Amino acid sequence: MSALSHRNTTFDELVVGQTASIERPVTANDLYVFAHASGNTNPMHMPGADINHDGKSDTVAPSLWVGSLVSSVLGTVLPGSGTLYNSQTFRFPGRAHLGDRLKISVRCLEKRKKPHALFETRVEKSDGTLILEGVAEVEAPNITIIEEKRNLPLLLLDQHDHFSALVERCKRLPAMPTAIVIPDDANSLGGALLSMREGLIEPILIGSRSRIQRAADSLEADISALQLIDIEDHAAAAKQAVAMVNAREARAVMKGNVHSDELLGQVVKKDGLRGSRRISHVFVMDAPTRNNLFFISDAAINIAPDLVTKIDIVQNAIDLALACGLKTPKVGILAAVETVNVNMPSTLEAAALAKMADRGQITGALVDGPLAMDNAVDTEAARTKGIVSSVAGHADVLIVPNLEAGNMLAKQLTFVARAEAAGLVVGAKAPVILTSRADNDKARLASCAVAQLYDYWRQHGEALGDDVLAQAAE
Template sequence: MTEHFTVRNTIWDELKVGDEASVQRTATAQDFFLFAHVTGNINPANLPGNEEAPPLAPSMWIGSLISAVLGNRLPGPGTLYRVQNLTFHERVHLGDTLTAFVRCTEKREKPRAVFETRVTKGDGVLVASGIAEVEVPLKVIEADTRQLPELILDEHDHFGQLVTCAAHLPPMPTVVVSPDDRNSLGGAVLSAMKGLIVPILVGERAAIENAAVELGVDISGYRLVEVEGHHAAAATAVALVNAGEARAIMKGNIHSDELLGQIVKKDGGLRGARRISHTFVMDVPTLDHLLFISDAAINIAPDLMTKVDIVQNAIDLAIACGITQPRVGVLSAVETVNVNIPSTLDAAILSKMAERGQIIGGIVDGPLAMDNAIDMEAARTKGITSLVAGKAEILVVPNLEAGNMLAKELTFVARAEAAGLVLGAKVPVMLTSRADNDRARLASAALAQLYDYWQRTGSAYMPATSLTSAAK
């Protein structure tokens, strides 16, 4: 529990000329981003990420530190500004430690008072100086110093790194199945423009060309295989892969079941040695690594042996994305084995199978509840000793319902970004949703590129430290 303190103000009758107070603050990237959000000032000179020069602290952010001294320390709670003038002498850089100082120099007609104000760097260099006139509170106020509501800033761009990494590989020939609406065609064209894929458009020519006109793009440079109907488009896509003309499939404006039906058929399909499964890859603002969730789209109520393939498929994708030894948390409602909850039994068996080498490439543990799989403090509180607890990079869910809800809650409540891939077939399949934005489609194409490279070479294209905070 967070301990709370109270601070008491200095009222007019108590205030004396010569009274002084100060606060200290180190300039962080989060300060600069929050200032930009609050004020709407997006001057690139003040924002981290500017390639031309390191960011400088906004001058008015520096001035706001003086307001913090007056409002919190002297005179304290209840103080109201009348006048503040400031002269800025030096620039402040990211990481500089500042001291904001105020000293009462004059008491005017009640309740007004004048303060000398200044801000210095840690080395004593004067950054800003000025005079403040305030209304000093007349009544005693004790304020609780409780923490403000937590703000979440997405300081990591894992998807951007995925796309940048994959764009260094040669574009991958990819069949785009029925891209006959604005969203699906737009995702394919954007992925091609970024150098991720060479699209082969399969479907009804008139519908695809109409979508291109609506989108305002030129598709004359792309191969277009004309077939009638979504069923025929899915069958043609599979045939093109089997003929060696494409190394991936991207879902367009076609129902997932119709496309998957052609992929998993026994004769002429794309079945591999394992059961196919889907893995969501999430860029979650509160995590400093990618989060993989499986299976949330294909296997409704997987049995134990299907879960073995789900786990292995997810591990392979995580390795392809640069995680050397992924940590896999097998989820259930509780973190102890309970014969009345079958998913806890499956989790325990999967963990033991990984120990014995029947699942390879990752560290698997379960059962784990969601809290102690992701949060170290939750794992400590429950006394869980595990190489995975609190640090899981892959979450294996009990069934499709749990996985689908988890992925969508992270997307629409926690503002995570989601991409995904179907694994276990001969080639990666991008099972994009109509609700996916361009960034999600790009990330899915990048995943397909990296997974295809891993399938062909047996190694990740990029070191683990480039994309994630890999297992230490």
């Protein structure tokens, strides 16, 4: 029998007094899954519950979820595989809370007519506090079953804590004056107002006064106290936003209900916000399957970048990752394969970029390539391919070969893998928040937080601090 297998205990082998136990923590995922399965959405059982508004968590694990843990011992340990419930009694002298570590124990009390057996059941906290006691009657298995360790299908939960950590960090900064170009629909204006309420930006609205007011009315929002510059023409509105940044009346530009080309056309002009590097766009992604943020570039601006442009794309993405709190980002230069192929220019450019990083021509990160998507982000895939690299399997930043690949990757993660995406244009003299017109308020809020952190990093040469993000990653 292998170390990954488990043998049950048959009724004939069962001994009165025999015990078994397991330990496990109470996690937020447990509470969400139980709420979905049971339909019990009592706010007391939701992570972050603060019923009495005292700033402290009131979250209590549902008692029947705690009770369900007993079956994990009876069904998998003692008696184990083949066990069937007949009855169960519960008493709950205590409560389990988010983060508690629980010990779930069973003890055989009595063997009745074959195959029936009684078990004492208990659940305690790590400090010995009893939170559940009861008695279970089960039908113990009659035949020996050796069960291999079962890998359950992956369960994705639609929750994204990393962006919340970024927003909380940014609340330590003064609101950033932000010129918002054509915020004349509910999405773009709503996102701006949400970011203002969260203390991230001080919005300057530029566009048609009448249309912006109609959008505000649809949101039942009072914008009378906000600066509003009445400009009908989209290009003229974008030009005004750029001029305000150059005049230091604003520190960032945010895209509203306007085409990206109209806004970026003003940004890249000689008298616009062009910097020393080629501008590029970075998606900051928060995916359910990842325990940290990751960055994708360029998926929105540079269509078919050559090697010179890719140097700037890589450095821009590294800078943003550093600004968001990563100490030494791991950058994977993506291609279809992980070996250099002279017939695939993307692999040659990936190898060149990796070597340039080795020689200090690209700084602030570990860079490797070419890497295929699987072995860039999955350690097992990298191990299977025999790739020895400090980046393979652990990439924080993904550099795509062209815009089409990046756009498809980012949208697949958003609409299929349920990731949340923030977006920022980097490499200009100021952050340019380039959200999609289809983005929801949360995406716009996260993009404003990323812009705040990038602006701080540009001014101070260091990240605002990684304590909040580090806690979220744990």
